[in-house]
Amino acid sequence: MTASTFDTSARDSANRFFSLNFAPGQYGVTALSMAYDVGNDMIVHGKAAASVPMSVMKIFGFTEIPLQAACDAQLQLPNSDIMFVLDTTLSMAETNSGDSQSKIQALRQSVTDFYTTLNNAQSAASQVRYGFVPYSSTVNVGLLLKREWMVDNWDYQSREPDGYVDQSGGTQGSTITTNSNYSEWTGSKTATTQPGSSEDCVAPANENYSDTTTYTPWNPSGSAVPRSRTATRTINGSTYSASRSSSGVCTITKTTYNSYSQNYTQTVSENPNAGKQNNSNRVYYWNYKKISFPVSSLKGSTGSGLIGGGSFDTMLGNSFTTKTINWGNSSQGACIEERKTLRPNENGTAYDMDIDMVPVPGNADTQWRPFLPDLIWARAVTNYYPSGSAGITGWQANTVFHVSNNYITPGSYKSDFAACPTIARKLTEIRSSADKSNLTSYLNSLVPRGRTYHDIGMLWGLRLISAEGLFSSENAAAPNGSNISRNLIFMTDGDTETNIADYDAYGLAALDRRRTDASSLPTKADQDSIVEDRLSRLCTIAKEKKNITVWVIAFGTNLTSLLSNCASPNRAYQANNAAELNQTFADIAARISQLRVTH
Structure with a gap:
């Protein structure tokens, strides 16, 4: 607490404290005054003064006497675990109206200030x-898990080589055509940019665009060899393109052409290699299907018994080249696929919704699986960014045999369709200067990518803060033996945003269908509804079964009923800009701390 956060509400509370002893008018009290001084030491210094009339002492000439009292109150923080569950999706690269910094930058600063407030309130004990x-x-939790909690083999929507054929290149013709002598462009070409939606980042349709080429007659004639003619290429109208930076910012570029023209010479001449054989062309064939891969090498070897990450090679590259699959090392995060779940109305056990169950070694239903986008192919999709409103098409649930197509792999789209966020961090104290520096570095490593699946964030926030289950040996008790106040701060900047083309925590949604009807292609509405239902159930578990206080912040978006109902009573906030976000975190910090009279 500082002078800036000792607001009218706090001052009114302090006034009520003093008024319990000397209410205005009580005992004939007059000239009652109260003053407060608040410093950066988190201490509120209070002074009260009043004049009290005398009854018996009047006979000795004392009609009234002045009274003064002083006390100090300080924010004191009990044993506390604070888990931040943070939406770091692509929209966090955008900037709220009126702000000068992106949402992810505002989040970094607000969390830093939150930590500073609580650190100042923390006692040594x-x-x-x-x-x-x-x-x-x-x-991204793989490196927090024990080796036996991860499967040794897992099935992925992938492909396998199915032979190749060398096709004849045919014979060369009698003539060759070349284009040369390009002129400078004339006319005008201008480009303007504007921000786009970071999660979609799709360019609008072109406007009145035309790109035409006209030709002069052949000289000397249309049958002569050699012969030449002049071509004039003219462009009019506007084109749009979309690009996303490494930090997740989407930029839409509009390029407008006005009689933008260029000339060049086209020549037909004799082919000195006429009749010779062209080089043969090797065509590679694939079977696209679900394939089991051994993944135990990705567990690595660490003395702690935790997963260490690793890699393996497989012949999945185009033209049957070797592809190295990395996981949990410097070139690839350690994101996970969730353990067994259930579809709506399906019987069985949804192990993924069990917060505390420790995996059973050898039982793949209870274990997690490495998230490997470089193994995945979107059978039989050829374009992840179609124009128009048709959406991504071509999905084929059945095996596709012996085709030469190189279908889309989500591994080529790791900022959106196969996003792996920054690594999660278990609960740990942040005391030393090195700890604080590491916190700054960690917050700076938060990079916007991917879409918004609220349930997976809440699920793992609960697993990492729970006093029981996976990390009970670390979370069950504090060293001083006192109770632990458990708080989960859930911050998001938008509504649920899924995509059936995403490779997510439940596989390639369009083909794996682990959470939707297996007999039909899922819809976005199906998935959004499932994610929101699971978020609601997890919030209830946190509040009613785990004794966790859930704080929810809607940043730059509306505080929906889904979010407000997720929060503990009176613990839901809407912050419309960076300043409000910072104030929200300051308020949460003050409420987690406890203001106590210390002197």
Whole structure:
């Protein structure tokens, strides 16, 4: 607490405290005054003064006497675990109206200030730990898990080589055609840019666009060899293109052409290699289907028993080249696929919704699986960015045999269709200067990518803060033996945003269909509804079964009933800009702390 956060509400509370002893008019009290001084030491210094009339002492000439009292109150933080579940999807690269910094930049600063407030309120005897779960369509938790909690083999929507054929290149013709002598462009070409939706980042349709080429007659004639003619290419109208930066910012570029022209010479001449054989062409064939891969090498080897990451090679590259699959090392995060779930109305056990169950070694239903976008192919999709409103088409649930097509792999779209967010952090104290520096570095590593699957973030936030289950040996008790106040801060900047083309925590949604009807292609509405239902159930588990206080912040978006109902009572906020976000975190910090009279 500082002078800036000791607001009217806090001052009124302090006034009520003093008024309990000397209410205005009580005992004939007059000249009652109260003053407060608040410093950066988190201490509120209070002074009260009043004049009290005397009864018996009047006979000795004392009609009234002045009274003064002083006390100090300080924010004191009990043992506390604070888990941040942070939406770091692509829209966090955008900037709220009126702000000068992106949402992800505002989040970094607000969390830093939040930590500073609580650190100042922490006593030497208490334990305060902070954890982080950045989320998008999955979470990066693989390196926090024990080796036996991960499968040794798993099935992925992939492909396998199915032989090749060398096709004859045919014979060369009697003539060759070349274009040369390009002139400078004339006319005008201008470009303007504007921000686009970071999650979609799709260019609008072109406007009145034409690109035509006209030709002069052949000289000397249309049958002579050699012969030449002049071509004039003219462009009019506007084109649009979309690009996304490494930080997730989407830029839409509009290029407008006005009689933008260029001339060049086209020549037909004799082919000195006429009749010779062209080089043969090798055509490679694939079978596209679900394939089991051994993934135990990705567990690595660490003395702690935790997963260490690794790689393996497989012949999946175009033209049957070797492709190295990395996971949990410097070139690839350690995101996961969730363990067994259930579709709506399906019987069985949804192990993914069990917060505390420790996986059973050898039982793949209870274990997690490595998230490997470079193994995945979107059978039989050839374009992830179609024009118009038709959406992505071509999905084929059945095996596609012996085709030469190189279908889309989500591994080529790791900022959106196969996003792996920044690694999660278990609960840990942040005390030393090195710890604080590491916190700054960690917050700076939060990069917007992927779409908004709220349930997977909440699920792992609960797993990492729970006093039981996976991390009970670390979370069950504090060193001083006192109770632990458990708080989960869930911050998002938007509504649920899924895509059936995403490779997410439940596989390639369009083909794996682990959470939707297996007999039909899922819809976005299907998936959004499932994600929101699971978020609601997880919030209920947190509040009613795990004794966790859930704080929810809607940043730059509306505080929907889904979000407000997720929060504990009176713990839901809407922050429309960076300043409001910072104030929201400051308010949460003050409420987690406890203001106590210390002197």
